[in-house]
Amino acid sequence: MCSSRKILWSLLLLSLVEVGLGVASIALGAVCIIWVR
Incomplete structure (x- = not known):
């Protein structure tokens, strides 16, 4: 038991x-996309 x-x-x-x-990976991807734009 x-x-x-x-x-x-x-x-x-x-x-x-x-x-x-x-x-965390999704948040990092979103931050990277925002920074690239």
Whole structure:
């Protein structure tokens, strides 16, 4: 039970990190487009 809960928490953390990276990359792309214009 404890190990499965740890796996669930690690998966949640990984998904959160991936979402954060995606948002950061999108924000960087938007800033680059604005700066180029």
